[in-house]
Amino acid sequence: MEIESLEFKTEKEYKEFLDYLFSIRDIEYRDFNTKIIVPVDCEIIGIRTPILRDMAKKIAKTSSENFLNFFEKLFLKKKIKYYEEKVLYGFLIGYSKMEYQDRLKRIDFFVNIIDNWAVCDIVDSSFKFINKNKEDFYKYLNSKLSATTPWEQRFIFVMLLAYYVEDKYLKDIFKICEKIKSEEYYVNMAKAWLLSVCYVKYREETYKFLEKTKLDAWTVNKSIQKIRESLRVTKEEKEQAIYLQWSRIGSFFYLNKKRIFKSLILKNSFNFISLFSLIIYIILP
16 A cells, blocks of 8 residues: 555544554464553554554645544544554644644644554654744643643653753753642653653762652662662662662651650561661661
8 A cells, every 4th residue: 555645634544544444464463562551541453653653654644634634533533543644643743734823733632542552652752843842842841740640740851851951951850840749650650750860861960869859768769779670770870779769768667766666566466577667766866
């Protein structure tokens, strides 16, 4: 099929396009993705990302607006079934030529169709237009800080990670990390991922932030874990991260030692953890 020849004006033509996707799918790749892309509210055909990127670039040259408009119409009718359709929509926002404000409207729509981390994250490298509209898009992201949906929150962190880990935005990134509160795994993982990249580029500033922040312990510990796993962090810097982790544990017990000790006495539960807590209570002044 010649992708460039498609106009995306009728459901029949769109179905022919989907049939073509099924004809070139990779079943093993589909099965693999089905295991790692969770949660997902749509089916996976099994098209590798480089192929989807190539398709999006071809559609962007000939019938981008038609595809975007037709996709939105089908989505509102609840006729979008596949992961790859959503990815193509996201790629086209980045690869197509359009006015900046029109692009933001498409992004608003895109954020609302995200149903898993892969759709959320995969578009970041195609949003090169941000480099030419950095301040304007930063204002756009800031206008979304009150978002309550987990995928919109994750989208903010992914965009900050991809385009804004710079000295100019660093303090704001720390504030945003504390401002957006969530118990959702994929939100806090994105936050930890962002902070680990901040540590790679701005070790001293990020260390001080992680040392004093009021972020939940899970996110801080996950940030430290990702720092320790990074190939861009030296052995010495990883050791400092480990020290930071233990110092936070010590600070927690110090600030809460009376409450912890009282709780253990009342529960009469002297296991290993309670014994460790008791030792901390005794040795800290």
